[in-house]
Amino acid sequence: MSVWVVTIDGPAGVGKSTVARRLADDLGWSYLDTGAAYRLVTLAALDAGVSIEDEAALMETIRDLEARFETDGRVFLGAENVTSRIRSPEVTAAVPRVAARPGVRRLVVQNQRRFAARAGRVVAEGRDTGTVVFPDAAVKVYLDGDPEVRARRRQAQDGGLAALGTVLGDLQERDRLDSTRAVSPLACAEDAWRLDTTDLTLDEVTQAVRSHVRSRIPITLPGGS
Ligand code: DC
Numbered sequence: 600m601s602v603w604v605v606t607i608d609g610p611a612g613v614g615k616s617t618v619a620r621r622l623a624d625d626l627g628w629s630y631l632d633t634g635a636a637y638r639l640v641t642l643a644a645l646d647a648g649v650s651i652e653d654e655a656a657l658m659e660t661i662r663d664l665e666a667r668f669e670t671d672g673r674v675f676l677g678a679e680n681v682t683s684r685i686r687s688p689e690v691t692a693a694v695p696r697v698a699a700r701p702g703v704r705r706l707v708v709q710n711q712r713r714f715a716a717r718a719g720r721v722v723a724e725g726r727d728t729g730t731v732v733f734p735d736a737a738v739k740v741y742l743d744g745d746p747e748v749r750a751r752r753r754q755a756q757d758g759g760l761a762a763l764g765t766v767l768g769d770l771q772e773r774d775r776l777d778s779t780r781a782v783s784p785l786a787c788a789e790d791a792w793r794l795d796t797t798d799l800t801l802d803e804v805t806q807a808v809r810s811h812v813r814s815r816i817p818i819t820l821p822g823g824s
Pocket residue numbers: 611633634635637638694695698699724725726727728773777
């Protein structure tokens with residue numbers, strides 16, 4: 600069976616996860632949250648007291664990981680469901696430094712390609728899915744948006760507990776780290792369809808992406824819907 604992948608990349612708070620999840624549901628395809636893998640490695644390293652600056656130890660941690668990524672987005676470490684724990688503030692603060700390590704990325708990307716080969720039909724979202732992980736993807740989408748609007752969405756998603764200025768500052772720092780790192784920085788693939796989400800609701804973004812993807816994927820695709 601040939602592998603079909605749709606990639607959705609973009610910065611934090613742009614709506615990638617929601618849009619990718621809805622699109623995967625709509626198509627009946629698997630959903631791959633590539634950021635979850637970097638979060639999982641970070642969580643495992645913090646739990647084990649491994650320094651996130653020690654690349655060799657991080658790679659060892661990955662090799663020993665008993666990780667399971669369910670196609671519905673749930674993540675397990677051994678028997679433990681860590682879907683919420685990988686989103687803790689400690690993990691969120693540390694993950695850009697882990698994701699910047701070339702050795703870590705090499706191992707994680709290998710696993711992501713294996714996941715796609717097994718699943719066959721995948722909607723993948725992240726920072727480098729269209730540029731590095733799946734350069735031959737059938738459809739590539741890049742979502743962008745004004746940082747302040749993204750910060751407002753993030754703030755609302757998190758229950759509005761943190762001050763907007765703090766959320767915006769954190770988000771801009773993550774944007775900076777993700778887009779200036781030496782390996783696989785956040786970037787729009789040359790052949791990606793770019794959508795500015797600043798003035799759109801999440802429903803409008805979903806609708807626009809869905810129409811774009813639907814127009815490029817054969818309706819009769821075996822295994823699709
Ligand atoms: O999308 P997210 O917030 O769950 O991503 C977590 C971190 O992982 C963030 O710092 C960006 C990084 N990441 C990455 O480097 N490459 C990806 N394909 C996905 C996420």
